[in-house]
Amino acid sequence: MDSLLNPNRPPVFCPGCAHDRVVHSLDNTFRKMGLSGNQIVIVTDIGCSGLFDTFFETHAFHGLHGRALTYATGIKMARPDLHVVVTMGDGGLGIGGAHVLSSCRRNIDITLLVLNNFNYGMTGGQCSVTTPQNANVGSGFLNRLEKPVDICQVAGAAGAAFVSRASSYEKELEDKIEKAIRFEGFSLVDIWGICPGRYSRRNKLSPKIIEAQLSAMPKLDNFMQQNLRKEYGKAYCEHIQVKTPAPAPLKIEKRYQPPLQANEQIVFLGSAGQRIITAAELVCLAGATAGLFATQKNDYPITVMRGHSVSELILSKEQIDYTGIEKPSIIFALAQEGINRRKKIFDNLSEETLVIKAAGVEIPATGAEVEEIDFKTLKIKTQDWALASLAMIANENRGISMEMLDTAMMQRFKGSILEDSRKIVSTIAIKYK
Amino acid sequence: MSYTVMEGNEAIGWGAIVAGCRFFAGYPITPATTIYNTMLKLLPDFGGICMQGEDEIASIGFCLGASMAGMKVMTATSGPGISLYSEQISFAIGSEIPLVIANVQRLGPSTGSATKGADGDIQFMRWGNSGGLPVIVLAPVDVKDCYELTVHAFNLAEKYRCPVFIAANKEISMTREVFDLDALNMPDIVERKNADPSRPFKPFDVSDGQYTPDFLPIGGETIVRQTSSTHGPEGYITTDSGQIGNNQDRLMKKIVSDVERFSFYESLPAKGAETLIISYGVTSRAVKTAVSRLGSEGLPVSHLILKTLWPVPEKVIKSIAASYNRIVSVEMNLGQYVREIQRILPGKEIEFLGRMNGELITPEQIKEVVNNG
Numbered sequence: 001m002d003s004l005l006n007p008n009r010p011p012v013f014c015p016g017c018a019h020d021r022v023v024h025s026l027d028n029t030f031r032k033m034g035l036s037g038n039q040i041v042i043v044t045d046i047g048c049s050g051l052f053d054t055f056f057e058t059h060a061f062h063g064l065h066g067r068a069l070t071y072a073t074g075i076k077m078a079r080p081d082l083h084v085v086v087t088m089g090d091g092g093l094g095i096g097g098a099h100v101l102s103s104c105r106r107n108i109d110i111t112l113l114v115l116n117n118f119n120y121g122m123t124g125g126q127c128s129v130t131t132p133q134n135a136n137v138g139s140g141f142l143n144r145l146e147k148p149v150d151i152c153q154v155a156g157a158a159g160a161a162f163v164s165r166a167s168s169y170e171k172e173l174e175d176k177i178e179k180a181i182r183f184e185g186f187s188l189v190d191i192w193g194i195c196p197g198r199y200s201r202r203n204k205l206s207p208k209i210i211e212a213q214l215s216a217m218p219k220l221d222n223f224m225q226q227n228l229r230k231e232y233g234k235a236y237c238e239h240i241q242v243k244t245p246a247p248a249p250l251k252i253e254k255r256y257q258p259p260l261q262a263n264e265q266i267v268f269l270g271s272a273g274q275r276i277i278t279a280a281e282l283v284c285l286a287g288a289t290a291g292l293f294a295t296q297k298n299d300y301p302i303t304v305m306r307g308h309s310v311s312e313l314i315l316s317k318e319q320i321d322y323t324g325i326e327k328p329s330i331i332f333a334l335a336q337e338g339i340n341r342r343k344k345i346f347d348n349l350s351e352e353t354l355v356i357k358a359a360g361v362e363i364p365a366t367g368a369e370v371e372e373i374d375f376k377t378l379k380i381k382t383q384d385w386a387l388a389s390l391a392m393i394a395n396e397n398r399g400i401s402m403e404m405l406d407t408a409m410m411q412r413f414k415g416s417i418l419e420d421s422r423k424i425v426s427t428i429a430i431k432y433k
Numbered sequence: 434m435s436y437t438v439m440e441g442n443e444a445i446g447w448g449a450i451v452a453g454c455r456f457f458a459g460y461p462i463t464p465a466t467t468i469y470n471t472m473l474k475l476l477p478d479f480g481g482i483c484m485q486g487e488d489e490i491a492s493i494g495f496c497l498g499a500s501m502a503g504m505k506v507m508t509a510t511s512g513p514g515i516s517l518y519s520e521q522i523s524f525a526i527g528s529e530i531p532l533v534i535a536n537v538q539r540l541g542p543s544t545g546s547a548t549k550g551a552d553g554d555i556q557f558m559r560w561g562n563s564g565g566l567p568v569i570v571l572a573p574v575d576v577k578d579c580y581e582l583t584v585h586a587f588n589l590a591e592k593y594r595c596p597v598f599i600a601a602n603k604e605i606s607m608t609r610e611v612f613d614l615d616a617l618n619m620p621d622i623v624e625r626k627n628a629d630p631s632r633p634f635k636p637f638d639v640s641d642g643q644y645t646p647d648f649l650p651i652g653g654e655t656i657v658r659q660t661s662s663t664h665g666p667e668g669y670i671t672t673d674s675g676q677i678g679n680n681q682d683r684l685m686k687k688i689v690s691d692v693e694r695f696s697f698y699e700s701l702p703a704k705g706a707e708t709l710i711i712s713y714g715v716t717s718r719a720v721k722t723a724v725s726r727l728g729s730e731g732l733p734v735s736h737l738i739l740k741t742l743w744p745v746p747e748k749v750i751k752s753i754a755a756s757y758n759r760i761v762s763v764e765m766n767l768g769q770y771v772r773e774i775q776r777i778l779p780g781k782e783i784e785f786l787g788r789m790n791g792e793l794i795t796p797e798q799i800k801e802v803v804n805n806g
């Protein structure tokens with residue numbers, strides 16, 4: 001195979017820059033693997049290593065600092081057949097740390113080449129996350145205060161199976177890159193090199209020193225065994241094959257005449273666990289069976305199974321514009337949490353508003369018509385009070401009728417839940433016959 | 434006629450699917466999470482990909498990669514997420530990457546109130562990018578709009594190769610509503626215009642009179658370059674000021690000069706009205722209620738609902754407002770879009786009603802302003 005280097009754009013690094021060697025090693029690797037330019041995308045980060053894509057005749061994607069892995073992930077998911085190679089410096093490692101960790105955890109088939117030269121070359125040699133504490137760099141004393149990171153151990157701990165270190169100057173570099181590209185999953189090669197433009201002006205560093213330092217680093221062999229697993233994209237495809245088809249949006253035909261009194265503003269004041277939101281949804285569905293418009297807004301805290309659950313509903317024969325409740329016509333006061341949340345709603349009510357109040361809860365003084373119901377003596381459990389309340393208004397043909405409610409329940413529930421719900425509705429119907 | 438019960442976020446999800454979106458990535462955030470939930474439920478079934486990024490920056494980054502690989506993509510978030518998207522949005526603008534962003538606005542500033550609505554990001558969506566080049570922002574009024582405008586958003590993103598925002602609001606997105614799915618006014622689906630693969634390809638080249646470059650995907654036969662750096666037609670860094678200037682002009686013009694083609698609005702003139710209320714988003718519903726009450730009390734008032742907010746549909750606003758001396762601008766913030774209205778309607782008396790307390794502006798408050806100024 002021919003070189004994939006761009007003949008019109010030869011590498012332009014400072015003389016002696018390690019990046020130059022890696023560019024050629026990468027090209028040799030592509031060549032050995034017999035890849036053509038359109039089988040590869042080089043995704044580059046920012047900094048001197050961010051120039052890599054311009055030297056190759058491959059697909060190329062150059063983006064924002066630290067974010068190269070995010071683009072690479074999207075590309076690989078969309079085009080699983082592409083070889084995705086990311087080049088990033090030690091700067092990108094720091095600023096995009098979350099993406100490095102997540103790529104390791106995700107195990108998507110991307111090859112990350114870290115061009116690690118222990119400083120930010122392009123901006124003047126400031127310290128990076130890999131700068132040794134005793135180095136002299138462009139950040140004054142600041143690097144002395146922070147420990148450098150060994151990205152390989154971090155990556156292994158984060159779930160990467162293929163993690164290796166290399167020197168820009170070693171013979172095995174091409175081999176290591178090839179293995180990384182061939183590995184089916186996320187692979188990271190931490191390639192150490194010298195930045196003569198900045199770093200080695202003030203710090204003694206040579207290929208020999210790098211070799212010695214590398215050999216003193218902790219071994220990484222365990223990670224392959226520990227973390228080997230299915231590649232993310234493949235695993236994703238397997239998962240979605242067994243997925244049940246998504247249901248199309250439910251369409252409800254108008255089959256009933258709406259009750260004479262169809263325009264209602266209904267407020268449910270309940271607590272978590274009372275199935276307030278489901279009951280309110282039933283009203284929407286029931287309305288739809290009679291061609292009524294409805295809007296439903298819910299209010300609940302972030303806690304689950306604790307706290308208020310409030311739902312505001314409007315039912316109308318006409319298109320609903322304003323969705324706020326200005327003058328509630330029906331209030332279901334089913335739990336203290338919900339009532340306390342909306343105390344103000346009881347101010348200025350007249351007899352035109354019907355409050356259906358569960359026995360045992362306290363409501364503020366109000367001019368509304370209040371009807372109390374003792375659900376407990378009817379053996380209706382608290383999680384069914386909202387549904388039972390709906391049965392009460394359906395029984396009186398307010399907003400919804402019994403047949404509308406029943407059809408809504410059939411749309412929403414199945415099996416034993418439907419049966420139990422129907423029992424509750426009939427309990428109310430018998431009591432208020 | 435048949436009825437469907439859906440919340441705004443579900444409708445955005447369905448609209449995306451219908452528009453051909455096959456890639457979604459997001460990070461959960463109230464009140465946008467149910468868009469992610471909807472996409473997670475739907476996309477795999479449509480052969481698509483749904484991902485959860487490690488943060489918002491990753492989520493939109495996945496989208497940019499997938500879009501350049503040829504997919505129709507969407508992400509969804511709220512104000513805090515838009516803040517994190519900012520640098521990637523700038524990238525998508527400058528490097529012409531089609532992308533739909535659903536911004537389900539919540540009360541800010543900052544983390545603000547997760548479950549309270551607002552329209553506080555209206556200027557932020559337009560200007561929250563480095564370089565200040567234009568984006569398209571569409572604002573739904575109800576659940577039906579969430580569906581329809583999402584399809585339009587995809588069409589525009591593909592046509593103009595740019596980010597398109599859906600400026601939703603918790604008060605629409607998390608409100609469940611009954612609507613007629615069969616009565617939707619759906620546009621034809623627009624696909625990205627591919628370059629002729631038999632001709633030499635330059636990723637950012639345009640022929641005479643063309644503003645948006647033809648596309649080829651990363652990963653196809655032809656080699657494609659993408660870069661966030663200031664680039665020439667070939668997608669390499671350029672320092673040629675002539676080339677740079679022309680490119681920036683083109684990025685501006687391709688969207689702004691075409692706004693009349695996608696100026697969505699609803700004009701509701703009333704006979705004998707002297708006042709025109711201009712609104713957008715969920716607030717328009719309170720305005721409608723107020724206008725109908727004022728009408729029945731004997732005071733006709735006209736109403737203009739803007740659904741394309743950016744670029745500002747100046748012609749629409751100017752021509753509809755021409756016959757009114759008094760304009761009332763109502764929005765769920767402390768004064769953002771009113772600045773545009775003031776800018777393009779000099780010499781008119783422009784009153785403003787804005788509120789930011791986590792609650793809807795009420796019809797009575799609007800009536801009060803119309804009646805008493």
Ligand code: SF4
Pocket residue numbers: 012013014016017018019048117121122194195196197198199
């Ligand atoms: S500054 Fe350093 S890393 Fe950058 S090109 Fe020069 S030597 Fe290489």
